[in-house]
Amino acid sequence: MQRLKPVLKPSLLAIAMAASTLSVPTLAQSQEQHPEAVQQLTNRGVTVVENFEAPGGMTGYVGTMQGRPVAFYLTPDKEHVVVGTMLNNTGENLTESKIQELVLGPQNEKAWGQLEEADWVRDGNADAPVIVYTFTDPNCPFCHRFRQAAEPWIDAGKVQLRHVMVGILKQDSLPKAATIVGADNPRAALKENQKNHGEGGISVDRRIVSANAKRIRENNELMSSLGLTATPSTYYKDDNGAIQMKQGAPRPGEMEAIMGSPEP
CATH class of the missing domain: 3.40.30.10 (Glutaredoxin)
Structure with a gap:
């Protein structure tokens, strides 16, 4: 694989470490705003694409950072986010399908139309x-x-x-x-x-x-x-x-x- 000159890529581990320490007071939110814990990630360069109901009363989010897909989960108290992959008790990856459905799928469909032209x-x-x-x-x-x-x-x-x-x-x-x-x-x-x-x-x-x-x-x-x-x-x-x-x-x-x- 021939790559371009090196580019700066985000470290999901770094994001996760930062996100795991987030604990903020509940703020008044308009319907257009994300909860403050999620906003902390958007401030770090994450673009939220969509959110969805996740197990354990959490809210799942998928998005991108410098072109790479990222997923994270907002805890029920809305004061913490956990970045990474969610597995169920049988080891099934619950995150991968959401990234494909909500991020990569639409991205690739849009790219196909651009390539046709x-x-x-x-x-x-x-x-x-x-x-x-x-x-x-x-x-x-x-x-x-x-x-x-x-x-x-x-x-x-x-x-x-x-x-x-x-x-x-x-x-x-x-x-x-x-x-x-x-x-x-x-x-x-x-x-x-x-x-x-x-x-x-x-x-x-x-x-x-x-x-x-x-x-x-x-x-x-x-x-x-x-x-x-x-x-x-x-x-x-x-x-x-x-x-x-x-x-x-x-x-x-x-x-x-x-x-x-x-x-x-």
Whole structure:
């Protein structure tokens, strides 16, 4: 998995330690305000997405912090919050499904709509029934490996891989990506970069770059707005039609789920 330059990520443990010490007097609350204990977390950068009834008389909350999902629980006295995963007496994770339902599911659905309208290069048959979107940097070795792994499905006409070309990893990533999307035949240019990846990929055409660099910058901005930090980052539909997202090159055992069928 090829990552961007290091970014500051929140420590959920740190949040939990801070939250576990919160004990505040009850304040008059308007209907629009969160209880003060919850407000302490929002002050630390947590964005609340939704709340729900949780076991033990608690109120569950799910949200995000710097693009990462987070869950926490408000105690019945409304004066304390506990951050983390809730298990029942059989060990079932009660938090994961809520994060998927209320945070990741809606996020991924929204992202899918944005990707449909994005600037991408189709790889495969336009009539292929399965659509997979992936953010691809021309210099990314893991993008290259993912495309190699997807080849049987693409060649069989089962999958069209839509590459949202970005330029984030090296100084010539953006020029290469712009050369691909601005080519007379972007699909052929993409194939050329794939074929010659070990020798540096496609040759940069400065004339094409000057006319198409903005398209790649907009894709870079889209990737950043989705909170993604690695290439490839791939969106696909599971067996139930729900949108899922995978950052980094999928493991061999994950390819069937992403491609929507066993390897041809």
